Amino acid sequence: MRYVIVGSGPAGLNAIEAIRELDKDGEIVLITAERYVGYSRPLITYLLGRKVTEEKMYYRTEEFLKELGVEVKPATKVERVVPEKKVLVTNTGEEITYDRLLLAIGGKPFVPKIEGLEGKEGIFTFTTWEDEERVENYIKKNNVKKAVVLGGGLIGLKTTEALMELGVKVTIVELADRILSVTFDRKASEIITNALKEEGCDVITNDTIVAVKGEDTISSVVLKSGREIQTKLLIVAIGVRPNVEFLKDSGIEINRGIVVNERMETNVKDVYAAGDCTEFYDLIDGQRKTIAIWPVAVAQGRVAGYNMAGGNVRYPGGIPMNSVELAGIPTISVGHTNVEGDEYEVLSHEEGNTYKKMVIKDNRLIGVVLVNDIDRAGIYTGLILQKLDVSSFKDKLLDENFGLVYLPKEFRKKMLEGEVKIWLE
The missing domain is CATH 3.50.50.60 (FAD/NAD(P)-binding domain)
Known part of the structure; x- marks a missing residue:
C-alpha cells in the first residue's frame, strides 16, 4: 500500500502515526509546501518574540519521520490532483502516484484587495x-x-x-x-x-x-x-481560509472546505481529508463548519490515518475552542459564545479583570468564556461535549469553587473512572 500525505501539520503527522500503528510496512510519502517539517505553527509568534528557540519549535522531526519509514518531500507544492489516475502533479511537474491519499493542506491567509498593496516591501x-x-x-x-x-x-x-x-x-x-x-x-x-x-x-x-x-x-x-x-x-x-483552490477541477466535493464523512473520506474513493481544510459537523448545532483548531486537526488526522490503513473508526464532530494568553491574561473560549435570541440563557460574572460567561440552551451548556480564571475549563468543556443537563446545578456554574462535586453522581463516577474522555485535551 502506498499512502501519500499532503501537508505536514498536526492532521498529516497524526495520520502518519495512526497508519503505522496498523500498517508497519506500507510505503508513506509526505509532501509539504514548506521547508520546515513537523513544527508547531502556534509557536511562530513566540519564536519572533524570542520566547522559544528554534529547537523548541519541533514536535516531530524529520529524523523521527524517517524512523517511521516516511519519505519526506519538503518545499514541494501540489498543483493538481487527478483521482481517476491516482496521481498528484507538483510544481516541478513531477507526478506522484498513490493508493490512498490524505489532503491535510490546512488553510492560507486571506488578503483583501487594498489599493497599493501589491509590489511593496514591508x-x-x-x-x-x-x-x-x-x-x-x-x-x-x-x-x-x-x-x-x-x-x-x-x-x-x-x-x-x-x-x-x-x-x-x-x-x-x-x-x-x-x-x-x-x-x-x-x-x-x-x-x-x-x-x-x-x-x-x-x-x-x-x-x-x-x-x-x-x-x-x-x-x-x-x-x-x-x-x-x-x-x-x-x-x-x-483570517485563514481552507487551502482548496487547486482542487477545483479534481471532482472532490468542496463547499467552504473539503466535505468529508465521519471516516474522513471525501466523495472520491481512496481520497481522505483532515484538519483546517475540511468541513464537518459542529457537535453543538449539527451544522457543517470548518473548525480550524489544533485539537480538531489531531483528532481528524488520527481517524483518517486509521481508516486509510484498514481500520474502521469515526470522528464524532468538533466544537470551536481557543486557549490563549494575551497581554499576560489567560483566556479560554469554548463552544458557541456569541449568541442572540430568547432560546439562550446567559450567565456571567465579572470582577476586575476576571470574567466568566456561560451560555445555556435547552438546559445544556453550549458555550463558555473564561478570562483570568481558567482552572475549570476542562470540566466546562466536558459538560458541553457530553451535552449534560445542567438544570440541577445551573446556579453553581459561576461559583469560584465549581467542580465535580456539583455534577450528577453517575457522571462524576464516569469521569473519575476515565470513561468520559475530553478529546480536546
Whole structure:
C-alpha cells in the first residue's frame, strides 16, 4: 500500500502515526509546501518574540519521520490532483502516484484587495515559520520601530505581542466593533483591549485599511475613516481560509472546505481529508463548519490515518475552542459564545479583570468564556461535549469553587473512572 500525505501539520503527522500503528510496512510519502517539517505553527509568534528557540519549535522531526519509514518531500507544492489516475502533479511537474491519499493542506491567509498593496516591501502575512523569518529579517534590516497589524483575531493579537516584545510600537486595525469578535463578547474583549493599551498598543476598531502608500517600500496606511498611519511594516492577519483552490477541477466535493464523512473520506474513493481544510459537523448545532483548531486537526488526522490503513473508526464532530494568553491574561473560549435570541440563557460574572460567561440552551451548556480564571475549563468543556443537563446545578456554574462535586453522581463516577474522555485535551 502506498499512502501519500499532503501537508505536514498536526492532521498529516497524526495520520502518519495512526497508519503505522496498523500498517508497519506500507510505503508513506509526505509532501509539504514548506521547508520546515513537523513544527508547531502556534509557536511562530513566540519564536519572533524570542520566547522559544528554534529547537523548541519541533514536535516531530524529520529524523523521527524517517524512523517511521516516511519519505519526506519538503518545499514541494501540489498543483493538481487527478483521482481517476491516482496521481498528484507538483510544481516541478513531477507526478506522484498513490493508493490512498490524505489532503491535510490546512488553510492560507486571506488578503483583501487594498489599493497599493501589491509590489511593496514591508507587507507580510504571518502563519508559517518562513513568514516569521521574513518578518524578523525585515525588522532587523530596516530598523522597524512602528508596525500596523490588520486584524484583531488570534493571529493578529499574538503577532502584535511578538512585535511588542521586540520593542516595536503596534497599532491594531480591526473592522469589527471589538477585537476577538468571533469568540469574545464585548466585556471579554474590553478586558484584553485595556490590557494591550496599558502595554502601549493602539487599538482601532470599526475601521479598516483602504490604501497603502510608498514607492518600493510601505511608508504609511490610509484607513477608511481617513486617518493615515506612518509605518514601515504591515502584517495582514484578517483570517485563514481552507487551502482548496487547486482542487477545483479534481471532482472532490468542496463547499467552504473539503466535505468529508465521519471516516474522513471525501466523495472520491481512496481520497481522505483532515484538519483546517475540511468541513464537518459542529457537535453543538449539527451544522457543517470548518473548525480550524489544533485539537480538531489531531483528532481528524488520527481517524483518517486509521481508516486509510484498514481500520474502521469515526470522528464524532468538533466544537470551536481557543486557549490563549494575551497581554499576560489567560483566556479560554469554548463552544458557541456569541449568541442572540430568547432560546439562550446567559450567565456571567465579572470582577476586575476576571470574567466568566456561560451560555445555556435547552438546559445544556453550549458555550463558555473564561478570562483570568481558567482552572475549570476542562470540566466546562466536558459538560458541553457530553451535552449534560445542567438544570440541577445551573446556579453553581459561576461559583469560584465549581467542580465535580456539583455534577450528577453517575457522571462524576464516569469521569473519575476515565470513561468520559475530553478529546480536546
